[in-house]
Amino acid sequence: MQQLTVDLGDRSYPIFIGEGCLDATPSYLPYIAGEQVCIVTNDTLAPLYLSRVQKVLEGKKVTAVILPDGEAHKHFGTLNLIFDHLLAKKHNRKTTLIALGGGVIGDMTGFAAACYQRGVDFIQVPTTLLSQVDSSVGGKTGINHPLGKNMIGAFYQPKAVVIDTQVLSTLPAREISAGMAEVIKYGLLGDAPFIDWLESNMAALMALEPSALAYAIYRSCENKARIVAQDEREGDVRALLNLGHTFGHAIETQMGYGQWLHGEAVGAGMAIAAEVSHRSGWISDTDLARVHRLLAAASLPTAAPASMTVDQFLEHMAVDKKVLDGRLRFVLLRRLGQAFTTSDVPVALVQDVLVKSIAKGLVGPG
Structure with missing residues (x-):
């Protein structure tokens, strides 16, 4: 496993890169402050990876939101499904969101984290090449609007980025x-x-x-x-x-x-x-x-x-x-x-x- 750091002073965070990072407890637990965790993923990836991440988080109170897959769903309606879940499951201000997916999931999860109770922690677990090399790093979060891409969002940095190169083998x-x-x-x-x-x-x-x-x-x-x-x-x-x-x-x-x-x-x-x-x-x-x-x-x-x-x-x-x-x-x-x-x-x-x-x-x- 290789490690980089995004140097932002007291908001600096690590990027872990390597085979098997998805299943490595040190990639997650040091960056989860509370007992509650919400994994946000989509209906394509959930059957592949959700149980593996849940297993790493045994001992935490873990819930999951499974969203529809695709850029066409990167809008307010889908974002609100995350908020509905967090409120229904009574997630508090010490909860941590985990974005398990590509750029769409990462952007929406990060934006939800920036907004929920005025800001909770989140971790990026990118599963596409594009999200691994770009969208998961740097703190740009947001959703699309019919008049413009990514026009509604926030700069909000994750606590860590976990890049497992093995997951790329399942991509078309x-x-x-x-x-x-x-x-x-x-x-x-x-x-x-x-x-x-x-x-x-x-x-x-x-x-x-x-x-x-x-x-x-x-x-x-x-x-x-x-x-x-x-x-x-x-x-x-x-x-x-x-x-x-x-x-x-x-x-x-x-x-x-x-x-x-x-x-x-x-x-x-x-x-x-x-x-x-x-x-x-x-x-x-x-x-x-x-x-x-x-x-x-x-x-x-x-x-x-x-x-x-x-x-x-x-x-x-x-x-x-x-x-x-x-x-x-x-x-x-x-x-x-x-x-x-x-x-x-x-x-x-x-x-x-x-x-x-x-x-x-x-x-x-x-």
Whole structure:
């Protein structure tokens, strides 16, 4: 088992990474202050992992909420099911919530923990590659709204993150590809040597080779932990983690949450951001081709949905969280391994890039 720390002073917390972490008592018990625990999971994962986590927590008063699976359920109605359960089972202010699932479960459980009795502890146990390398770390929690993704939520840090690499063997290939988008993102935004490593090891990663996966997860979490420690609430540096997300969130919102997986939309979004960077004169033809090859090697989309329009992109981007004082901040590439934020991108250039991406005629991911 490897361990990292997200350094946030007295709110610092560990990230445990390794095979078998799911069943390891030291991953949980030191971070549970009271006797009550509520495990939040979904109807796909409960048969696979719920009893295993319950066994580790023997001696605690454990209850469980089993939610419907999927991004389409990441809304107020589903969130309220968690509150209904906590109140019905009389969970007090010393209860600990455990998020056993992917990014949807993690985001909703964290948001519920931030709100219930004005804040209770929670632990992240991510079960998808995307949640292991990204959404479980850093304290972003929330739900979707029909007009925008993750527009309602809170910054609220977990007490610990428990990443068991063995659970990835049960994921479909499409989920592995979606998670790989966030792995690639860390290389592009600030870790050029990691890009080189990914180019040489993508086949092993897609085949779920254990040592390659463990390294990629550790390196991704290390990159994110460093950025979050510098900028917890996305005032500056943390915004770089949104590479590909401005365009990606527009795709998710327009196409319907869950039709494109988050990582698939981010993959297409990174391809669009790379093209804007190329057209702006920052990255070369060779660099742009490397981005496309890397995304393609992970079986990720490299173009926008054929059914979207430029106006739809712009409409959704106008309500993106990265709009500041009426101006949209883009995360672009000055070079591979060095991202930056800017509001000085001509709208006409962005529109032209979107037209060409849409014209590639991508029917759908997967």
